[in-house]
Amino acid sequence: MSESCYITQKPIIIQDVVDRVVRPEAGAVNTFIGTVREFTKGKQTLYLEYQAYESMAVKKMEEICTEIKRRWPDAEPSIAHRVGRLEITDVAVVIAVSTPHRAESYEASRYAIERMKEIVPIWKKEHWHDGAKWIGDQKERQPGVPAKEDIQ
Amino acid sequence: MNQLLFxxxxxxxxxxxxxxxxxxxxxxxxxxxxxxDTYELHKAKEAMIAINEEFASRDTLIKKGDVVAFIPPVSGG
Structure with a gap:
C-alpha cells in the first residue's frame, strides 16, 4: 500500500493521488487542486518557490489524515504537496478524499486544506518583477503560539 | 549538542x-x-517552535540532542 501523504519536487500527477483513495466502498471522490495564481491583490507573481521542513511536514499531513478519519470514520484521504520552483498555473497541492456518500467527501476535503494552512511546515515565496517575499500569516490565530490541541 | 533549524x-x-x-x-x-537577540530577528517571535518535529509550548525544556526548529507562519497549499 503506497503512502497516503507525500511531498515531491516533481509535478504532482493528480490521478496518482486519486488512485490512492479509490475503493469499492466509496461512492464519492472529492479532489481539491491548489494551483499557482498569477495575481494576488492586483500584484503580479512571476513564479513561486515552495520550501518544506519535509520530515515534519509529511508527519503533519499524516496527522491531518488521522484527524479526518476520526471525524469521518469512513473517509480515506490522500494529500500531496509539491516543493521547489512552481510556475503560474502549476499544481502545488492535491487533496483527494473518498467516502461512501458525497457530503462527507466535501467536508473532509475542506477540513484538510484549512488544517494544511495551520500546522504543516511548508512556506511559499512569491517572486515579483520588483522583488520577492516569503508569505506567512494566511491563517494565523496568534503568531508564534501553537494551539493547545496542536501540542503533543 | 542540539541542532537549530531555520x-x-x-x-x-x-x-x-x-x-x-x-x-x-x-x-x-x-x-x-x-x-x-543574536541575529536581530524580530520575526523569531512570530515563529512557533518544533522540538523533534512536534510543536512545543514556550515553557518546554530543551534536552540533549533535541532538534529545535523555528517554524514561521506557514503558507503551504
Missing part, C-alpha cells in the same frame, strides 16, 4: 538552514529570545 524568511536572514549549538536546559521561550 526555514523560509528566518533562514534567509540567518543565512543558514542549520546551526549546531548547545541549548540543553533552556526553555523554548529562552531559545526564542536568544535567537532574536
Amino acid at each position: 526555514f523560509a524568511e528566518l533562514q534567509d536572514r540567518v543565512g543558514k538552514e542549520r546551526i549546531d549549538i548547545d541549548l540543553e536546559g533552556k526553555t523554548v521561550q529562552q531559545v526564542k529570545e536568544y535567537v532574536e
Whole structure:
C-alpha cells in the first residue's frame, strides 16, 4: 500500500493521488487542486518557490489524515504537496478524499486544506518583477503560539 | 549538542538552514529570545517552535540532542 501523504519536487500527477483513495466502498471522490495564481491583490507573481521542513511536514499531513478519519470514520484521504520552483498555473497541492456518500467527501476535503494552512511546515515565496517575499500569516490565530490541541 | 533549524524568511536572514549549538536546559521561550537577540530577528517571535518535529509550548525544556526548529507562519497549499 503506497503512502497516503507525500511531498515531491516533481509535478504532482493528480490521478496518482486519486488512485490512492479509490475503493469499492466509496461512492464519492472529492479532489481539491491548489494551483499557482498569477495575481494576488492586483500584484503580479512571476513564479513561486515552495520550501518544506519535509520530515515534519509529511508527519503533519499524516496527522491531518488521522484527524479526518476520526471525524469521518469512513473517509480515506490522500494529500500531496509539491516543493521547489512552481510556475503560474502549476499544481502545488492535491487533496483527494473518498467516502461512501458525497457530503462527507466535501467536508473532509475542506477540513484538510484549512488544517494544511495551520500546522504543516511548508512556506511559499512569491517572486515579483520588483522583488520577492516569503508569505506567512494566511491563517494565523496568534503568531508564534501553537494551539493547545496542536501540542503533543 | 542540539541542532537549530531555520526555514523560509528566518533562514534567509540567518543565512543558514542549520546551526549546531548547545541549548540543553533552556526553555523554548529562552531559545526564542536568544535567537532574536543574536541575529536581530524580530520575526523569531512570530515563529512557533518544533522540538523533534512536534510543536512545543514556550515553557518546554530543551534536552540533549533535541532538534529545535523555528517554524514561521506557514503558507503551504
